[in-house]
Structure formats: structure tokens, C-alpha cells
Amino acid sequence: MASPRTLYDKIWDAHVVRIDEHGTSLLYIDRQLVHEVTSPQAFEGLRLAGRTPRRPEANLAVPDHNVPTTDRHLGITDPVSRLQVETLGANCRELGIRIFDMADKRQGIVHVIGPEEGFTLPGITMVCGDSHTSTHGAFGALAFGVGTSEVEHVLATQCLMQKKSKAMLVSVDGELGRGVTAKDIVLAVIGEIGTAGGTGHVIEYAGDAIRALSMEGRMTVCNMAIEAGARAGIIGIDQKTIDYVRGRPMAPQGALFEQAADYWLSLNSDPGAAYDRVVHLDAASIRPQVTWGTSPEMVLPVDGAVPDPDEIPDPVKAGSYRHALAYMGLAPGTAIGEIPLDKVFIGSCTNGRIEDLRAAAEVAKGGKVAPSIKLAMVVPGSGLVKEQAEAEGLDRVFLDAGFEWREPGCSMCLAMNADKLEPGERCASTSNRNFEGRQGQGGRTHLVSPAMAAAAAIHGRFVDVREI
Amino acid sequence: MPMQPFENFRGIVLPLDRANVDTDAIIPKQFLKSIQRTGFGPNLFDEWRYLDRGEPGQSCVGRPLNPDFVLNDPKYAGADILLARHNFGCGSSREHAPWALADHGFRVLIAPSFADIFHQNAIKNGLLPVVLDEAVVDRLFELATAGDAPLTIDVDLHNLTLDAAGFGVIEIAIDPFHHHCLIHGLDDIGLTLTHADEIAAYEARRRTETPWLFAAAN
Numbered sequence: 001m002a003s004p005r006t007l008y009d010k011i012w013d014a015h016v017v018r019i020d021e022h023g024t025s026l027l028y029i030d031r032q033l034v035h036e037v038t039s040p041q042a043f044e045g046l047r048l049a050g051r052t053p054r055r056p057e058a059n060l061a062v063p064d065h066n067v068p069t070t071d072r073h074l075g076i077t078d079p080v081s082r083l084q085v086e087t088l089g090a091n092c093r094e095l096g097i098r099i100f101d102m103a104d105k106r107q108g109i110v111h112v113i114g115p116e117e118g119f120t121l122p123g124i125t126m127v128c129g130d131s132h133t134s135t136h137g138a139f140g141a142l143a144f145g146v147g148t149s150e151v152e153h154v155l156a157t158q159c160l161m162q163k164k165s166k167a168m169l170v171s172v173d174g175e176l177g178r179g180v181t182a183k184d185i186v187l188a189v190i191g192e193i194g195t196a197g198g199t200g201h202v203i204e205y206a207g208d209a210i211r212a213l214s215m216e217g218r219m220t221v222c223n224m225a226i227e228a229g230a231r232a233g234i235i236g237i238d239q240k241t242i243d244y245v246r247g248r249p250m251a252p253q254g255a256l257f258e259q260a261a262d263y264w265l266s267l268n269s270d271p272g273a274a275y276d277r278v279v280h281l282d283a284a285s286i287r288p289q290v291t292w293g294t295s296p297e298m299v300l301p302v303d304g305a306v307p308d309p310d311e312i313p314d315p316v317k318a319g320s321y322r323h324a325l326a327y328m329g330l331a332p333g334t335a336i337g338e339i340p341l342d343k344v345f346i347g348s349c350t351n352g353r354i355e356d357l358r359a360a361a362e363v364a365k366g367g368k369v370a371p372s373i374k375l376a377m378v379v380p381g382s383g384l385v386k387e388q389a390e391a392e393g394l395d396r397v398f399l400d401a402g403f404e405w406r407e408p409g410c411s412m413c414l415a416m417n418a419d420k421l422e423p424g425e426r427c428a429s430t431s432n433r434n435f436e437g438r439q440g441q442g443g444r445t446h447l448v449s450p451a452m453a454a455a456a457a458i459h460g461r462f463v464d465v466r467e468i
Numbered sequence: 469m470p471m472q473p474f475e476n477f478r479g480i481v482l483p484l485d486r487a488n489v490d491t492d493a494i495i496p497k498q499f500l501k502s503i504q505r506t507g508f509g510p511n512l513f514d515e516w517r518y519l520d521r522g523e524p525g526q527s528c529v530g531r532p533l534n535p536d537f538v539l540n541d542p543k544y545a546g547a548d549i550l551l552a553r554h555n556f557g558c559g560s561s562r563e564h565a566p567w568a569l570a571d572h573g574f575r576v577l578i579a580p581s582f583a584d585i586f587h588q589n590a591i592k593n594g595l596l597p598v599v600l601d602e603a604v605v606d607r608l609f610e611l612a613t614a615g616d617a618p619l620t621i622d623v624d625l626h627n628l629t630l631d632a633a634g635f636g637v638i639e640i641a642i643d644p645f646h647h648h649c650l651i652h653g654l655d656d657i658g659l660t661l662t663h664a665d666e667i668a669a670y671e672a673r674r675r676t677e678t679p680w681l682f683a684a685a686n
Binding site: 017018020022023026028030037038040044049051054065066079080081083084087121123124127128129130131133136144145146147148149152153156157158159161163195196199200226229230231252257259260263295299316317319320361362376414415416433435436437438441 | 482485487488490492493496497498501502503504505515521524553554555557559560561562563565566581582583584585588592593600629643644645648655656657658659661663664666667670671674675678679680681683
């Protein structure tokens with residue numbers, strides 16, 4: 001009898017085209033998402049070598065990083081950003097790759113539109129020149145970020161040369177408390193294993209608390225697998241997965257869908273499958289999380305206090321903490337709830353989906369953004385998320401509370417467009433990285449869930465959403 | 469893109485004493501707006517290296533340098549080996565990070581660990597990432613920062629050794645396929661395309677097994 005295999009093993013095995021004498025596999029890639037920042041040099045490389053895409057229809061492109069979130073009808077004013085977005089359009093039109101341009105209501109963040117359109121499917125291999133491609137693992141797909149050379153490799157060959165990663169199981173057991181979300185789970189996981197904890201691994205998330213998450217929540221958890229060092233996160237396929245995919249525009253339809261669904265459900269990890277590392281977290285003990293430093297592993301529960309580097313025995317870690325505290329303008333021992341905020345950002349591929357906006361709106365409803373907050377902005381993950389939110393009246397809730405309601409895109413998650421922090425400004429953000437300068441040079445980022453971000457906007461500081 | 473074969477050399481070590489150096493720090497986002505593959509070197513570590521705010525297209529000549537950043541220390545002028553702490557290159561998948569490092573003149577990166585995507589991107593650009601034990605890295609930091617002269621290392625990729633002055637020979641491990649690619653400067657797309665028949669056979673089989681992956685999308 002065959003030995004038990006993980007979901008990762010099964011997807012991997014189904015995609016190996018050949019194995020060379022060095023033990024490197026040629027892995028078939030079913031789908032590629034393309035955006036404007038990491039693709040121009042790949043298209044140029046193809047052109048210089050006289051090559052064309054092997055399967056143009058296996059790619060879907062969208063501009064997201066550079067697009068403005070206000071006055072969309074005026075186009076992009078920054079000429080450098082505009083050229084990059086125009087270059088994507090020109091490349092896709094020339095090579096027959098489908099693109100949702102800025103005027104298309106389906107435009108949005110690559111990792112939001114892939115699932116939304118049914119371009120992301122269970123059991124597939126998927127890449128994108130973007131590290132948050134791990135998001136799509138929520139569907140039981142093997143999805144990971146690649147560099148531009150590999151974008152070009154996939155365009156030209158529909159394959160990548162890969163060594164198989166190790167497997168890590170992160171089991172979140174039991175039930176989450178009220179007000180504790182997928183974002184808090186993944187921040188707690190990163191706090192537990194560190195930002196390099198998953199290096200060389202694919203993380204499979206399992207356990208009651210993961211099964212109980214919606215597809216949106218699962219996407220949040222897989223999205224930040226990369227912040228735990230793992231190129232890919234993955235979650236077993238169940239009825240929620242199937243129901244989410246059914247009827248999506250690019251998903252198989254009718255009898256073909258039923259055939260696919262049977263296959264997808266056969267891919268889950270077998271009982272007794274082996275993992276190189278297993279980590280257990282108790283869901284009930286996870287509290288709402290807030291990062292205090294410049295790495296996602298520098299994270300605390302909302303009722304915590306900033307650590308003192310002098311009490312850290314490891315000199316490298318203590319040095320990192322000192323750098324982080326200096327950059328963040330925080331003193332050791334400061335309570336998370338005492339940190340004053342300047343701006344609030346709700347959006348990104350981590351937390352820019354409809355459920356995230358509903359959770360934030362529920363907290364914001366009837367409140368007012370605190371006078372000390374200079375800007376609180378909500379940026380939907382896609383045009384369709386925006387449309388849905390407006391149909392539910394969420395835009396009115398945000399606008400009445402004093403939030404700005406913007407057009408879809410990556411926005412202030414990485415500040416490649418006009419949305420950015422000024423030096424020294426401090427932001428509660430639902431994005432994924434609190435690195436130095438990530439949201440603007442000198443800007444200070446605290447990562448939180450959408451509900452925590454909305455509550456921070458109303459109160460001007462971090463409060464425990466479980467107590468409001 | 470084909471790359472140059474990796475030649476053995478003697479290099480100068482730049483000690484960057486930080487853990488978790490992320491790709492946003494290596495090359496900040498505003499420079500990712502370029503549609504070129506070259507020219508990122510002057511903006512390598514831009515926010516740590518200069519005291520003003522850097523913008524794409526701006527000349528870096530005459531920008532105020534941060535005297536406290538190690539890259540600006542004259543002792544390490546001409547360094548082509550970067551020594552760092554664990555999890556170097558974490559974060560974004562931007563290949564602009566190895567492009568910037570290579571454009572600046574780095575050829576070898578030494579750390580106790582590298583982030584996965586960065587590691588792959590480095591190899592694709594002819595940069596050699598070397599993983600060494602924490603204790604060895606600690607000792608190399610001591611040697612690199614002591615005295616007035618920089619630490620030099622002889623890099624022999626063919627025999628898989630580093631010979632660090634004052635330390636001795638260190639054997640290095642590297643994936644055999646990566647070793648092969650670096651030494652021969654391979655165009656790996658060209659290499660994959662030599663297996664086009666096998667790719668086509670795979671696709672034909674999958675068309676039967678998983679037809680929904682090949683059906684025309686609506």
C-alpha cells in the first residue's frame with residue numbers, strides 16, 4: 001500500500017514533468033497571475049530571446065501596485081508609475097494575455113481577483129511575481145511567489161525548476177474567542193515560530209479553528225505564510241472551498257465542475273501523513289494581536305507591553321529590538337494601548353475582502369474617527385468587493401464615521417502610489433508587513449485585524465475589540 | 469536571461485550586522501517602478517545609505533550619505549562579499565533586490581540563513597548565497613570589523629571553499645543544480661525548452677485527467 005501523503009505531496013507529484021540528475025524537478029505551473037511591477041523585465045527578456053508565451057490563456061494580468069485610489073478618471077499622474085502600468089497593458093495586448101485594466105470594474109489586487117474570478121482553483125500550481133501568492137493556498141492549491149526571472153520562465157515554458165520543500169503542519173486547535181480573527185491567528189503563528197520559522201517549508205494549516213474559518217479568513221492566514229518564512233501556505237479542501245469556487249466566471253461549469261470537485265476532494269492529506277515539523281496552537285488562548293516593531297514576529301497581544309531589549313539574552317535579537325524600538329519611537333515597557341496613532345489603513349491582499357470590510361464596518365458603525373487621527377482610509381481589494389460593499393451600505397457606514405472610501409488597489413500596504421505615511425507617522429494597518437519604510441519612508445506600521453484597525457480609528461489608540 | 473559564468477576571486481567583506489534584512493530595505497519600493505533590469509546599484513539600501521529621500525530617476529551623485537551606515541565606511545570600499553545575519557532577503561519577491569546587490573558589485577552573500585524566494589532570485593542572477601553556521605558567521609563578523617584593514621576571502625566555487633584571512637578554509641554546501649548553473653552561467657529557460665517534448669506529453673496527459681484546466685475560460 002502507498003504511504004500516506006500530504007496535500008502538498010499530492011499536488012507536487014501531479015505536477016512533476018521530469019526529474020533531472022541533480023534531483024531538481026521540472027514542475028508544471030497551471031496558472032500565473034501577472035502585475036505591472038515584476039513583469040516588464042520578464043516580457044522584455046522573452047522578446048530579446050525571440051520567445052512567446054507557451055499558454056497565454058494560463059495567465060491573468062491586472063495593474064494593482066501603482067494604481068491611484070482617488071480620482072481614477074484622471075489616470076495616473078506620476079509618469080513613472082503610468083509608464084509601468086501602460087507597459088503591462090501593451091505587453092498583454094501584444095501577447096494575447098487577458099488583462100483587467102484600471103477602468104474595468106473587475107480590477108483589483110491580484111490576490112483578491114484570482115479567487116474572485118475562479119482563476120484560482122483547488123489542486124493547481126499557481127505562481128505570481130509577488131510573495132503574497134501564498135494567499136491562494138487557501139483553496140488547497142500550491143501557490144507561491146517568484147522573482148521576475150521565474151515569471152519569464154513560466155511564460156516561456158509553463159514550468160519551473162524546483163526542489164521540493166519540507167512540510168510543516170500548523171494546527172490551530174479549539175475555538176477562537178469572540179472578536180479574534182484569522183489575522184490574529186496568523187500573527188500569533190508568526191509570533192510563535194518567527195519570521196524564519198517556515199523557511200524551506202510549505203505550511204499546511206489545519207485544526208478546528210482553521211476549518212471554522214470562512215474562505216476569506218483562510219486566505220488571510222495563507223497570505224501571511226510568507227511572513228513566517230514559508231513560500232506557500234495551504235489548507236485542505238472541503239465543502240466551503242467547493243461552494244466558494246462554484247459558479248465563478250473562470251471556474252469550470254456544469255458537469256466539468258462536478259468532475260473537478262470529486263478530484264479536488266481526493267487531494268486532502270491522508271491520515272498519518274508525515275510532516276517535518278508540527279506546531280500546535282490553542283485557538284482559545286489567542287488574543288487580538290498588534291505588532292510593535294519592524295518585523296511581523298515583533299507582535300504582542302493587545303494587552304501587552306513593548307519588550308525591553310536589555311532583558312533579551314541573544315545579542316543579535318537584542319540588537320534587532322533596539323533598532324526596531326528606535327525606528328518605531330517607542331520606549332520599553334510602553335503598553336500597546338498607550339501608543340498614539342496618526343493614520344489607519346484598512347485594505348490589502350491580507351484584509352481587503354468583503355468579510356474584512358464587514359468586520360471593520362461593524363465596529364465603525366455609529367462611531368466617529370477620533371480627532372487625533374489625520375486619515376482613516378478604507379481601500380477595497382477589488383472593484384467587485386467595492387461594488388458588493390456599496391450594495392450592503394458599508395461605504396455609508398465608513399463615510400458617516402469619517403473614513404475615506406477609496407478605489408481598489410494595493411495602496412498604502414506598500415505605498416507605491418500616492419498613499420503613504422510621512423516620516424514619523426504611526427499607522428494601524430490591516431496589511432502584512434511592518435518593515436522600515438514599508439508604508440512610506442520613516443513611517444511606523446502596526447499590523448492588526450480589520451476590526452482592531454476600525455476600533456483604533458474610533459478611539460485614536462489601540463483598544464481591545466473584545467471589550468467594545 | 470543567460471548569466472556570466474561564476475569565476476573564482478578574492479573579495480572584500482562588508483559586515484552588515486543586522487538580522488532579517490528585508491527586500492524593502494535592500495531596494496525601496498519607489499525604485500521598483502523602473503521597467504529596466506539594470507541601474508539599481510546606486511539605490512541599494514537607499515533609506516539606510518542616504519540621509520535624504522531618494523526618488524526614481526534622480527542622480528545619487530552628491531546626495532548626503534549616512535556616515536553611520538557600514539556601506540559608506542571607506543574601510544570597506546570595493547567590497548564584493550556581503551556578510552549578514554539570519555533570514556537575509558525576507559519579505560517581498562522583488563528580484564530588484566539581487567539586481568541592486570549585483571549592480572552595486574556584490575557577488576557573494578554570506579549569512580546563517582536566507583529567505584527562500586530571495587535565495588532563488590540570487591542564484592538566477594549569478595550571485596552566490598552561502599549559508600554558514602551562526603558561530604562561523606560570528607567569527608567572520610569579528611574578523612571583518614577588527615583592525616583597519618578589511619577582511620578578504622578567497623572564493624573558490626569550483627572546489628566549494630572559502631578561504632578567509634585569519635580564519636582558514638571553510639567548506640561550503642550548495643545545491644548541485646545551482647552549482648552547475650552558476651559555474652556554467654546557464655540560460656535555464658533554454659535548458660527547460662530542451663524538454664519541450666516532455667512538457668507537451670505532460671500537457672496531453674493532464675488534458676485527459678484534469679480537462680477543466682485546459683477548457684477555454686469564459
